[in-house]
Amino acid sequence: MLFLFLLSMFLLACENDNDDKNDVEKNTGGELIFVDPSVSLQPIDGFGASDAWRVQFVGANWPLEKRNAMADLLFSQKLKEDGSPEGIGLSLWRFNIGAGSAEQGLASDIGNSWRRSECFLNEDGTYDWTKQAGQQWFLRAAEERGVESFLGFVNSPPVHYTKNGKAYSPGGTNINLEFGRIPDYAELLATVCQHFEQEGLAFDYLSPVNEPQWNWDSPGQEGSPATNGDIASILRELSPKLEEKNVQSQIVVPEAGELQFLYGDFGNAGREDQLHAFFNSSSSNYVGDLSNVKKVALGHSYFTTADVNTLVDVRKTLGNELNSNGGTAGFWQSEFCILENAPDIGDGWGRDLGMGTALYVAKVIHFDLALANAQSWSWWTALSQGDYKDGLIYLDNGINENGEPLDPGAESLKNDGYYRESKLLWALGNYSRFIRPGMVRVKSGFSIPKSETFQASNVMFSAYKDPVENRLVLVFVNYSDSDKKMTIGSIGETFNISGDQFDSYTTSAEKSLEKGEMPAESIIIEKRSVVTLVGKME
Template identity: 25%
Template sequence: MLEPRTRPRDLARRHMRTAPALSLAAVAALLVGGAASPSASAGPVRAAAVPVRLDPGYQQAPFEGWGTALAWFANVTGGWPDAQRNRLADALFGADGLGLTIARYNIGGGDSPTTEPYMRAGAAVPGHWKQPDPDTPDGWDPDNPDHWDPYADGNQRWWLKAARTRGADTFEAFSNSPPYFMTRSGLVSGAVDPWQDNLRPDQYERFAAYLAGALQRVQNSTGVTFASVSPVNEPGTAYWRAGGLQEGSHWAPDSQARVITALRAELDRSGLRTAVAAMDETDPDMFRANWDSYGSTVRSAIGRLNTHTYGTSGRSGARDIAKGSHTPLWMSEVDLGGRVPQNFTDMSPALDLAERISDDLTRLEPRAWVLWQAVEDYENMTPAHENSNWGLIQTDFTPANAAEEPLRKNKKYWAMAQYSRFIRPGARLIGTDSSHTLAALRPGGQGAVVVHTNPTGSARTIALDLTGFRDVSSAPVQRYTTDATRNVRREADVSITGKHLTVTLDPRSVTTLVIPGASGVDPERTTPAAGPRLLVNDHSGLALTAAPPGAGSALVQNRPDPFEPAQQWTLTRSVPGDWSSTASYRVTNAGSGRALAVADGVLTLSPPGPSAQQQWMLSTSGDGHHTLVNSATGTLLDVTGASTATGAPVGAYRPNTGRNQSWTFRGNPSGR
């Protein structure tokens, strides 16, 4: 997580198994607010309805869950009186709380015991080593059991067990810094020069052994199994500096590559099948830049891709990198302080968080969404300090009496519950054409969940188009609302008419609709529609065209002509009935009968066949624009050089988030 004082106030500070579907009884236990009650929103329509179309024909991979990093708050509260720490654990992981199922455990580096404390409350996470001889710190030997403290960091370990007891089933370990005796500065907060790597060049293998050894010992003492371990955190930044308030280290791209491969080798040597996650960069654009620098050996050592979304630019690039490399992707850390001072009833921070969740899941397509620490230091958030709204719960990390310290839930907590209580592990996020609407199929495909954010000061009526579903019964739709006065309160049920649902939502609210009778996919309503289509580039406005024989390129762009066979393309699913967002298509030209392919890195046309070189995955955020990702190479259909010229060549290139890689399907002169 980023130090708040190192970046502008308007930017955020930093930072596999599928759980079973909840029973109806468990869902009921997750809900708060008592019996259903009528709401003003159930009254007559007050404005023109905003149309929202759901597309179950675009289904993301099964969702792995919602989570939080443990880190600082666990380092503090894991040592609190039993009743108090259990109240906190219930609020985060319990069935009556948020129902989180993912916990990220911070493997602390640990400063020297002789260093005067200088970090913020909770940030000095203990290391797992026993103190080496001060005169010979390089004498610490990871292969010597006597050089380890097998029970270090008991407070975070308590949280691992508490989370597992309450149903969490996915655990990741992550590192912010190597131990002090492996660093250049002698401090785990970073190098003296924040652009310099803090790990000494001769310490890579020893650091990898430290991570693997700590992971193994924590697993043995807690009974949890880590699915993954992340060796670096926000590596390409200058946030980390000697004497800073938290652990951190810069890692140049070649250093990232070296530690990733060293860790993979050490895990293998130790007999651990734990995946290496990388690289937990600050935002998707920086993530993509790091990934582009990795060679094939480094990429093959990564079992899961992690990115943070403190910056939001470039989500589509990270999404398509994950699809093209056939590697699962997590949004592994973010939080927002909000635009208002510390406040526990204002909806502004909650609405900001809800929009971030919806945008991340729609545009990034991660398999998990993980908050930076869900519990923040109340004192540090007061007007005398940061005066902000980090965390979902705030409590004093240095209380006079921990047993009686208040656990203050802000509106962000309840906004998070609008998602985490209803979109459960195993659900599949589906397409929508509304940036304010997130939708998912419930685990098993029976029923759907819609979460809509109304950030405006007026009531908003939405008209949900459910015609994309094969079946929609008339079963009542449950409605739950969080606003300035309500916390996930169940309101009056809503009725469906045919395959349409109209509901009015209150101002500055987050509303969850549970539609139990929606299931299946109507193939006639899927996108792209059947039949020949034009592929029009969103940057140039020109259409993909099969060039005549003898042209310099097999594919070019030309002025759109829906009656030109060389511009007509038919997309055929490789597996009929595969509605996943990674479904592959053959893209066949009507004029030549040949299929779009990438051969030896070159975009070409080939006789139709089963080769992965002819298979393309479609990505979209529901706005009608698509990227086409080649299944064999991970490259995207791309207008070379972002040219807007008629006749310019079209090729295949790695994801770059440019509009020259974005395409719209068009069927006739009217554009429909």
């Protein structure tokens, strides 16, 4: 009898534990959450992607109809007849200001021609503004479709100014510039910004270094290291150059190769602790007093996402460091793609048009916003011809029976081919299309707190308000294999939704930002999906 009693207690305990883990399925009321639009957190500056490197060929050579179709997917804010978005409405576009490896060809030592870039500066010191024509086409297409901000970024100084005459470093930790060339480099960047401003395509932001922690001493692509001292010296030359030319671009730094370099020392002496180096007035490399330096620290989320504990801890630490620095600088996550080997999606090799990578990246976006308080978030490259998880739209000459691209390095692909949407494109759109510049993240969470590691394999959500239109935007990421019901307990207390109904936009294996409607009192988030809810507050 005692055995039966103990067995029944054990089974009851197991059932209760199962209830805790699957409370949405067991509780008909769903998971209780709260949103408080009266508590504002970080402002949102935008969501973006870059034009490196494939846009140079697609924008210059591909049929116009296909170029416009891809531009619509990336930039359009229009709606289809059924109310679903035509594109993901990026609000930030990163333009790669090239170093001139393309003109060098094989002499650049960069074997992959898709990774070379042209340079506006000629060897004789004159400028050729017809260069980078494909990128300029997409820049114009972005402007025509209402993209709010443009950012010019540099991987390497121009080959005419580097120590080795190449767009990669000869070695060491300092920037690859000949001695005394920093003023010339600053003049080049200011001139490029001046030109595009005169063309009506102004770079709102200018980033003069990229991932300065890496030595970039092999010719895989354009790149250069830089110490904190190098960066400060460049900014002190560049800032007055921009002012002299009456250019409105704001300078942004440092595009750290990993987020930890923003707040700590990780074996890169002189290239670490960059949040404090550039934005703490006691630092010898302080640049926060320069009028055209935007007070945000840019970093890349690479190599911090495969392990969920690292994903959470790094972003919590960064968020705390931003707060402890007295709010003198914000944070932009300015570049990310899949470089690690993650248990749920594998490594970067093998492009993925489906929901696996889309959900993984949506999870990263969520924690970058919710824990690190990112004010802006950008994917690495908009277009990719490689068999790699680095694109939003993929290019190929056809696919084999396994869905793999045929001959991704083919020269013919520089002129035409197939383009394919990824679910990652649309999952990014769950954020970029609806969370617009000027909006603010607001306080939200689970009424019964859930650990971040638990959320990472179940449901994550964040909330944003448009203070002008008085709209509320909620973004849910359901990583689990079951539908989840959510109940907003704070409706009627801290806010109401007009008509008691949200417009919903779902990205899943079957849907791509598909428009629907969702009762405010009964929210269902489909399994393995990203769902955005938009409602008018009253």
